[in-house]
Amino acid sequence: MNTVVAFRQVPPFAEGIARDLRLRWALEEAGLPYELEQVSLEDTRTPAYRRRQPFGQTPIFETPDVTLFESGAIVLHIGAHSEALLPAEPAARARAITWVFAALNTVENPIGQLAQIDLANSTEEWARLRRPGAEQAVRKRLDELATWLDGKEFLEERFTAGDLMMTTVLRILRHTDLVTRMPVLDAYVKRCEARPAFGRALDAHLAAFARNRQ
Ligand SMILES: N[C@@H](CCC(=O)N[C@@H](CS)C(=O)NCC(=O)O)C(=O)O
Known part of the structure; x- marks a missing residue:
């Protein structure tokens, strides 16, 4: 089991x-x-x-x-x-794996830093000073991701492990409106979350x- x-x-x-x-x-x-x-x-x-x-x-x-x-x-x-989760066709499979790494290395990294500030260190002076830069770094990645996703249902032709990982990473921002105020990303997250x-x-x-x- x-x-x-x-x-x-x-x-x-x-x-x-x-x-x-x-x-x-x-x-x-x-x-x-x-x-x-x-x-x-x-x-x-x-x-x-x-x-x-x-x-x-x-x-x-x-x-x-x-x-x-x-x-x-x-x-x-x-x-x-x-x-x-991972298509059998080798190129599609490699692309799905690429998106899992993109979610974890490129997108979760700045999101994790912002979440750390907001959820664990919000009362500390260093956090107050660092927050604008940390939010800016998150916005940059979200803008880039929204540009990629514009007009698409998923990161590639169909839902894969990449979308699963990206959705869970974007959910870390649910204490902010950074995702929900971006229609493309908001719809993407909701589409993935609607899966049974x-x-x-x-x-x-x-x-x-x-x-x-x-
Ligand atoms: N890169 C790890 C991160 C794991 C992680 O941060 N887990 C959290 C719970 S969601 C945890 O164990 N936090 C306590 C700690 O890091 O000591 C993964 O993706 O599994």
């Missing part, structure tokens, strides 16, 4: 964006069942956990054959077993946190 390892609880701002959602969505698109293993922050500090995830982060993905960390690597691994597999993944992701609050 496949196992997704996720945090038992996260701060409210992370419910709906914590990265186990990426795995759950990929597994739903691929039609693969999975079990959930929930961990606490304390669990992630133990040597046993570090042998599974050297940096003490979530998510982890375990199959009978392999233990994996890094959400991008995991989504690609799931995609290797499902054409729903995303709905099932998000429901399960949120339900797990809700259960643990009771």
Whole structure:
């Protein structure tokens, strides 16, 4: 059986964006069942956990054959077993993989910096000084992405793992209006989020946190 390892609880701002959602969505698109293993922050500090995830982060993905960390690597691994995520045709597959890296390396990087300022350090002086530059860097990437997506439904001819990853990265900005005020990006995110597999993944992701609050 496949196992997704996720945090038992996260701060409210992370419910709906914590990265186990990426795995759950990929597994739903691929039609693969999975079990959930929930961990606490304390669990992630133990040597046993570090042998599974050297940096003490979530998510982890375990199959009978392999233990994996890094959400991008995991989504690609799931995609290797499902054409729903990675097309069989070699060039289309390579393009989809390219977009997974673009989402994680080129787009998530500035978005992560802005989120860090807004969600973790907003009261600090350095954050106040840095925020305009950080927002500008995000806007640049969003403008470029919107230009690429203009007139398109997805990043390539059809939905792929690239769109899955890009959507989850753009969702990190949901505490701002940076995406929603850009019609092309807003429609793109909503189009991807309207997929039944995303709905099932998000429901399960949120339900797990809700259960643990009771
Ligand atoms: N690059 C990693 C990032 C993983 C990550 O930042 N996970 C968060 C939860 S969504 C976490 O574990 N944060 C606690 C920490 O980094 O110590 C991935 O994509 O899997």
